[in-house]
Amino acid sequence: xxxxxxxxxxxxxxxxxxEQRVGGEGEEEQTRPVVVLRDSGRRELFLPITSCxxxxxxxxxxxxxxxxxxxxxxxxxxxxxxxxxxGRAVIARHPAKGYQAVLYLKAAEGEVVLPAEPGDAIxxxxxxEAPIYVTEETLSLLExx
Numbered sequence: 345x346x347x348x349x350x351x352x353x354x355x356x357x358x359x360x361x362x363e364q365r366v367g368g369e370g371e372e373e374q375t376r377p378v379v380v381l382r383d384s385g386r387r388e389l390f391l392p393i394t395s396c397x398x399x400x401x402x403x404x405x406x407x408x409x410x411x412x413x414x415x416x417x418x419x420x421x422x423x424x425x426x427x428x429x430x431g432r433a434v435i436a437r438h439p440a441k442g443y444q445a446v447l448y449l450k451a452a453e454g455e456v457v458l459p460a461e462p463g464d465a466i467x468x469x470x471x472x473e474a475p476i477y478v479t480e481e482t483l484s485l486l487e488x489x
Contacts, residue, residue, distance in 0.1 A: 353434055353477035356381040356389070358405060358466060361398045364390060379466055381435070381476065387483050391435065391443055397463025404470035416467040423472075427452055430472035433465040436479040443482075 349355055359380040367373050377398035381389045393401070400416050402408075413421065423429060428451040435445045445465035449456040460468070469476050 349432065349434070349475065349477045352480050354383045354480055354483055355475050356383050356478050358401065358470060358476065359388070360405065361393075361402045364392070379463065381466075381478060383478070383483060387486055389435075389478055389483065389486060391462055391466075393461075393463030393466075397461065397467060400467035401463065401470065404467055416464065416471055419468055420471050423449065428456065430469055430474040431455070432475045432477060433460075433469035434477045434479065435462050435465065435482065437482040437485060 359382050361377055361379050363375040364378045365373055366376050377393050377395055378390045379393050379398070379401050381391060400414055403410065403414070404416070420430075428449050431448040431450045433445055433447050435443060437443050443462045445460045445462040447458045447460050447465050447468060449458060466476060468474075
């Protein structure tokens, strides 16, 4: 446990959104957006996300305002109207399903657990100034690669 998360969760910071080259030899080179997460031990997770999620994360990190609210901004407004808030986001890697995330919301009726795409969870957590965690199991897999 680190900094208020549950046992087995490690708090991370969002370093930024970058383009990662993909494709091997003989293949046409392509890029995909990744968000880089880093824990206090300097382990880094390069998490593939969609281009829409990349834009949302970048805007949140740079605190840029857009004329009309994006979907993630709207989600926060809805939560506020329902008197709920984002408690934390947790990202994990599952062997068969890839990366997944869960948003833990604090609501009047108690904690609400909401599955989400990792990029969406990060974009919402950043806007809500909520902590982001990665499971220790997921970070340990990085050491084996």
